[in-house]
Amino acid sequence: MISQFYILSPRGDTIINRDFRGDVARGTAEIFFRKVKFWTGDAPPIFNLDGINYIFVKRNGLYFVVTTAFNVSPSYTVEMLQRMTKVVKDFCGVLSEESIRKNFVLVYELLDEMLDFGYPQLTSTEQLKGCIHNEAIMTEQPSHLGTMRAAGIALPQLQINPKTVPSNAVHRPVGLTQGDPYASKGRKNEIFVDILERLTVVLNASGYVLNSCIDGSIQMKSYLSGSPELKLALNEDIVVGRQPGQAGSGGGHGGWYGVVVLDDCNFHEQVDLRDFDDHKILSFVPPDGEFVVMNYRITSDFRAPFRIFPQVEQITPYKLECVIKIRADIPEQNYGGNMVISCPMPKHTAFVTNELFPQTPMQSAEYVASDTKVVWNIKKFQGGAEHTLRCKITLSQPCSETIKKEIGPVSLTFEIPMYNVSNLQVRYLRISERHAAYNPYRWVRYVTQSSSYICRL
Amino acid sequence: MSDGRFFQTTKRGEIHELKEELHSANKDKKKEAVKKVIAAMTVGKDVSALFPDVVNCMQTSNIELKKLVYLYVINYAKAQPELAILAVNTFRKDSLDANPLIRALAVRTMGCIRLEQITEYLVEPLRRCCKDQDPYVRKTAAICIAKLYDISPELVEDQGFIDILKDMLSDGNPMVVANSVAALSEISESAGKNVLPMNENTISKLLAALNECTEWGQVFILDAIATHTPTSARDAESILERVTARLSHANAAVVMSAIKVVMRFLDRITNTETIRSLQRKLSPPLVTLLSAEPEIQYVALRNINLIVQRRPTILATEVKMFFCKYNDPVYVKMEKLDIMVRLASERNIDQILMELKEYATEVDVDFVRKSVRAIGRCAIKLDRAAERCINVLLDLIETRVNYVVQEAIVVIKDIFRKYPNRYESIISALCENLDSLDEPEAKASMIWIIGEYAERIDNADELLDSFLESFHDETPSVQLQILTATVKLFLKTPSSTQDMVTKVLKMSTEESENPDLRDRGYIYWRLLSSNPEATKQVVLADKPTISDDSYSLDSSVLDRLIDNIAMLSSVYHKLPEAFVTRLRTVQKGEYEDEEEEEEEEDKVARLRQEMKEGPAYESDEEDERDRDRDRDRDDESSGGEPTDLLGLDDTTTTTTPTAAAPTVPQQMVLNADQPGQKGQRGLKVAAALTRFRGSIVLQMTFGNMSQMPLSGWAIQFNKNPFGLAPGGPLQVQDLAPGQTATASLPVTPNQLLSNNPPAVPLILQVAVKTSLDVFYFNVPVDFGVLLVEDDSTDKDTFKDLWARIGEAKQVSVMAMAPQPLPSAQCIQTLAAVNIKLVAQRAADTFDSLYFSCTTTNRLVVLAEISLQKSGNGVKVVTRTEAGPLIPLFQAQVAKSLTLQRTG
Known part of the structure; x- marks a missing residue:
C-alpha cells in the first residue's frame, strides 16, 4: 500500500521516482526533503504532513522514501525499504548515488519486480535474479571510508595473507555485469559468513560494567552456483532464553561458565530449525546475495574487550x-x-x-x-x-x-x-552436496564492533 | 559507457532527435533512445509527446526493451488515454505469450493504467491469468484484481473476482497466497465491508496459509486475524498457539503484527496462568526489536509505549534495555525516556535516576530538558522515591547550566503541588537562581512557588517586587502568576505588602490590555475590597492533587490504539480517522443509527484528545477549572439536538452533512506546526461550515499548542464567490497552553463578494488573529450550506425554466450508488441539504425525480435525477443559468447520495 517511492540524493535531487497508486499528489519529494532538512535534530523516520504519511530510511547519505495515504504497518514499510537498499546494493555492487544513477534502468526494473501496486513482491536477490534482464554497470570502488558503512563491516587489510580475501570481495553485483573481472574467469564458487557482534557497554570511572549487551548476527553472502543445502553448526552449549530472576549481572559465572546464554534469537524464514534444539545445527539453502541467517541478543555477563x-x-x-x-x-x-x-x-x-x-x-x-x-x-x-x-x-x-x-x-x-566476545562459534559449515569436486571456498570471519561503548566519569 | 550521461542537461530539439532515434532500425539504438526518454521522465521533463513513437517500439520480442516501454506507458497513460487504448491490442497479445514473464508483465501493466476505458479489455486476460499454470502470473493477477477494484469496484464484484481471490487463498504458492490476502484486505478496506468475513472456516484457512506464505503475506494474514473477535477463551488460545511462533521471525513487521494479535486476544483469555505465560513470551521479541535499525526501534518504542500502558508487567524487569545509547538518534532517545518513566518502580528507581542524571549532562538541549522533566515525573509517580528525585534535581541545579536549572524549577513546582509541605527546605536553593531565569514557564513556576510559600521565604516581598519593574514586558502567563503570587503574599503578610498589591492590581487591570489578566485582577480586587476572609478561603484553598497520568492516554482511546498496534496509528498515537485521508468512495451500507452516533461522538472525543496533546502537564488551578468546563460542554453537545431533526433516516452516513446538529464532524484545517504570518506556530484549528436553523454557522475548535496563552481573538474572511462574511465578532476565551475551546460564528452571505465564479472544491479562506500571530487556513464549504430553505420553484416554473435554459446549458452525469437507491430515500437525503423535490415520474426501468434548489444569492439550479430500478445506476441531469454552479451541485449530490461517477 505504498503510494510513491523515491530515492533522493544527499542534496535532495530525485534520482529514482516511481508512483504506484496515483493517490498522492506529485511533488512530495521536495516537500519531504525540505521538512527533513529543516527538522531540529534528527527527523523521525515516520511523520505525517498534510495528510500524507512519509516513511524513510537514510543509507549512505541517500534517502529511500515512501509516501502513503493509508494506515499502513510502519515496521513493514521500513523493513521493505531496508530490503530494497539491500537488493539495490546486491545488484549494483555498491550503494551510492553514482551506482544508482549509472544503473537507473536496472533499478527501475528491480522496483517493478519488488513492488506492484505498492505491495511487496519479489524481495530477495535470489528470486529477482530470475526476472531481471538489465546488466549492472560497475562503478569504481569508492574509498575505503565510504564503503565502511556500506559493507556493514570493513576490515583493515594490514598484511597479505593467502588465507584471506580483501573485504571488498563482497562488493560485486550478484547478477550479470559488464566488465566484471570475476565474470570473465568464470564465477568463483564461494560463500562468506560473518559472525558480527555489536557491543553496548557502559562502564563507570572505576572500570565496573554498569550495563552491557551484545547484538549479534550471523550474516552470509553467497556466490555459490547451484543451490546446495548448507548445514551451519554452532557450539552445542547454547541456551536460549534467560530465566527470570537470573539477571544480567552475576548470572554468567559458576555453573554457567562457558555456556552461551542467548536472551532471544530469531532466524531467516528459510532456515530449517529441526536440528537446532538438540544439536544447534541450522540447515538452509542459501539464497543469492546478502542475508541474515540469525540474530541474537545477549545481556548476561561477558568480558568487556x-x-x-x-x-x-x-x-x-x-x-x-x-x-x-x-x-x-x-x-x-x-x-x-x-x-x-x-x-x-x-x-x-x-x-x-x-x-x-x-x-x-x-x-x-x-x-x-x-x-x-x-x-x-x-x-x-x-x-x-x-x-x-x-x-x-x-x-x-x-x-x-x-x-x-x-x-x-x-x-x-x-x-x-577474528574475535567475538560471546563465545558463540561456528563448529562447521558443511555442504551436503555429494560430489567431491564441489568444494567451494568458505570464508568465515568473526567481527566484534562497538555500538555504544562508553565510560562515564 | 554509462547510462549516467542520460542525466546531462538537454538541448533544444532533443525531443525531435529522440523521435528519430526511436524509429531507428537499429535495435540497440532504439533501446538507448527509450532509456533516454525514461531518464528524462525521471527528472520530471515532459516527454509525453513521444507517446506514439515509444508505443511503436512495444512490438518487440526483446523483453528488456518491452519492459522499458511498459514503464513509460504506465507513467503517461493518464495524460494520453486515447493513445493508451491503442496499446491495448499489444497488451492482449502479450497476455497470451508463451513466456510467463511477458504474460505477467502485460497484466501487471494493464492494471497500472488507471483508466475506466481499459477495464473492459482487462477482464478476460485477467480471468485467464488467475488460472495460469505459472505462479508468477497468478500472483501478478491477484494484485491486478485489487488494481481493478480501485478503478471499478462494480466490475470486480459483478465478474466474480472476489470469489476467485478467495479460492486463490488455497493456492500452493506462497506468493499467490500473500497477494490474495493483500488484495482481499485492501478491497475490504475500501469497500467498507469485510469481503473476507472472519469465521472459523476463514480463520483456519488463513492459519494454514500463514505457514505457506511469504513474510509480507504473513503480515497481512496476521492483520486480518487481528480483526477477528474470538468467540471464547478457548478459541483465542488455539489461534494464539499458532501465532506465537511468528514472534521469532527475523522480519520486524511480522513480529509486530503477531504482537498485535496477542495483545488483542489476551483480553479474551481468562486463565491467569495462560495470560502470564503469553505475556512472558511477548517480552523477549519486544526487546529484540530494539537491536534492529533505528527506524524499526522507533516504531517499536512507540508501540511499547502503548503496550506498557495497557500491560505494565510485560517489560517491568527490562528497564535496563531502554537506557539510551550514546549513539542513538535523538528521536529514539526521546521515546526511551518516556518508557523509562513508565517502567519506573521503587525497585529500579535508583538505576533510572542514575541514568537520567547522566543524560542531563549531555549536549542535546531537548534531550537534556526531557531528561530533567522525566526525573520530575518519577517523583510524582513514586511517592517514596520523591526525595531521591529532588536530591538529583538539586544536584543538577548546582551545575548552573541555564536550561537545566529552568527545567528543574518547572518540575519542582509540580513536585510541590503533589507533596505540599514536605520539601520546602530546598526553596532557598531555588531562590539563588532567580536571576538566571529567562523562560516564561520557569519564571511562572518560580513565582508560583514564592507565592505559595511566601510565609517561609523571608524576603518573599523583595523577590516579588523585583519582578514588578518589568511587569509589562512579561508574557501573560508570568503576569498572571505575579498577580496571584502577590495576592497570596498580601493575604499572608498584609501589613507590609499593601502598596505592592495595590500596584499589581492596578497594573493588571487599568494598565493591561490582556482581558484574562484584567478579569483576574478585577476578581481579586473586588474580593479583597469586599471580604478579605472569603478571599483567603478562595485564594489559599487546598488544591486538588495531581498525578503523572497526564501523559497517559484515555482508556477508550488506548483500547482503539491497541487494536492499531503495528499501524501508523500506533506511531502517531492518533486514531486512524485523524490522519487517513484516502477518501472512501463507497460508503458503508450496514450502519446502524446508534453506531453512527457513537462514531460521531468518538470523533469529537478524538478531536478533543488531539487538541489536548502537547504540554498537558499543567497543574495550575485554572487547568482544573477548564477541564470541568470542558466536561460541561461535552454533556451539552452529546445531549443536544436530536439528530433526526432534519428527517435523516438510518441509511445516512457520516459524511452526509448531518447538517445542523451541533456535533458536526469538524475537519482539521490548521496544524500546530503551520506557521502564521510572523512565522509563529502553535495554533490548531478544526472547523466545519454548517447550516443550522436557516442560517450559516462556522463551528471551530481551537487548540493552543504554543507555550503562551492566546488571547485577542479576531477573525476575517477573504472575499469569496458567495460573499460569506462573519456575522459577529469571534468570541473565544483566552486559552492557556494546552487548552482547547470551541466557538460558533454566525456567517452572513452576500457581503464580501469576490465577483469570481466559484471553484471546485469550494473553500473559504479564513484568517484568525491571536496574541501570538495571524493564522490563515481554508475551510471546506459544502454546496448544501449555501442553499436556502425557501426555494419557491413549483412544477410550472420548473417546466418553464427548464425549457428556457435549454439543452445547451445542460450537463448530465452517470453514476453508481453503493446499493439500489429507493426514491424516497433519495428525496429525504437531498431535502436535508435543501435540494427540494418538485415533481416525480415513474417509467418502466427507472424513476425520475425533479429537484430544485436556490442559493443564498438567489441562483436556481434544476435537476432531473433518474434512479435505475433494477440496479444502482443513477443519472443526474443538471440545468442552470449559472454554469459554474453545476460542478458544485453535482459534488453535493454525489456526496449526499454517496454516488460514484461512472461517466
Missing part, C-alpha cells in the same frame, strides 16, 4: 589534567582496529596539550576545538596492551566542580577482527 580508567585532577585553578588509560582485555593475537576514542572537554577550554604513552606512530591525539572534544586515534591496539593519553587542559575560567563535570563521557569506536 577494553577497560577504560579515566581520571581528572585539578593542578592549578586554570589547569586540569585528564588521564585516560585503556587496557585491551583480549588475547594477544587479536587486536582492536581503527579505534577512535573521544572525550568531551569543558566549554571553557582554552587549549589542550596531549601526551601519549607509549609513543608509537600507531596513535595520535588532537583537540578539536569546534566540538570541544579530544579525539584519539589508535590504528591497531594489540591484545593485552595498554595505552594512555594525558590531556593537559588549560581553562579560560577558574575551575569549579561543574566545569570538572563537563569532561566525559569517554566513548570508543573500534572493530576487533
